[in-house]
Amino acid sequence: MKINVFGFLATIILIVSLAPFSYASDPSPLQDFCVALDDSAAPVFVNGKFCKNPNMVVADDFYFSGLNKPGNTSNAVGSNVTAVNVNQLPGLNTLGISAVRIDYAPYGLNPPHTHPRATEILVVLKGTLYVGFVTSNPANPANENKLFTKYLNPGDVFVFPEGLIHFQFNAGKTNAIAFAGLSSQNPGVITIANAVFGSDPTINPEVLAKAFQVEKNVIDTLIQAQS
Structure with missing residues (x-):
């Protein structure tokens, strides 16, 4: 069967270009x-x-x-x-x-x-x-x-x-x-404070302290508030 290469490529390009809108x-x-x-x-x-x-x-x-x-x-x-x-x-x-x-x-x-x-x-x-x-x-x-x-x-x-x-x-x-x-x-729905400070198990406080550039005791307080 003879394939129209240009038509095939055009179809692929069209599908790819529409994919972000389709989904x-x-x-x-x-x-x-x-x-x-x-x-x-x-x-x-x-x-x-x-x-x-x-x-x-x-x-x-x-x-x-x-x-x-x-x-x-x-x-x-x-x-x-x-x-x-x-x-x-x-x-x-x-x-x-x-x-x-x-x-x-x-x-x-x-x-x-x-x-x-x-x-x-x-x-x-x-x-x-x-x-x-x-x-x-x-x-x-x-x-x-x-x-x-x-x-x-x-x-x-x-x-x-x-x-x-x-x-x-x-x-x-x-x-x-x-x-x-x-x-x-x-x-x-992802509530930011609940997800970051109230996850189960808890995200390592040292990770959060580094991410938010605060002392670890501040993170401990926030985690306790969400528990």
Whole structure:
């Protein structure tokens, strides 16, 4: 069979050039839906979940109730995240999207964190939030990681790029509420302080002291605070 070399090379170049865009978020499904099922005997396994028999799927598989209820912000940081991902809403499996409600006590904080698999778009419903994100390590070592911040009021929208460290702080004296959409059925979350100082087992304090350029006793205090 005769092969068109130029056509073949052009096809390869096109596939390679589109690959980063194709995998920028969860892969597109090849069926209408694949409702997640906690049953290892199910015959189909997609995106880390077993699939429910389509003939057994019902409307409730695509339904979640409760985002109208405020979360409990009586904690050290004064915030609460109510997640609606594939673990709470099985119908999200393979659909590449999820949502959260975030409640903030006065001066409450959603601490610096990342979502390794999702971009986040935040909408403020109530209160005033101070939000921001930090860029990844710059190509030029002489440059510093850049911080982008903004004060948001009800109706304002802000986006946090995938994988970047970001935060939200309630800058007001009253409760605040925000909703967010994320570009993954299971975006994941890495809270920086918890991950660095509260891992199990603990990262060697000498490593952390060297990384943060502080005395070891400071690291010991931070580790103890996370335990």
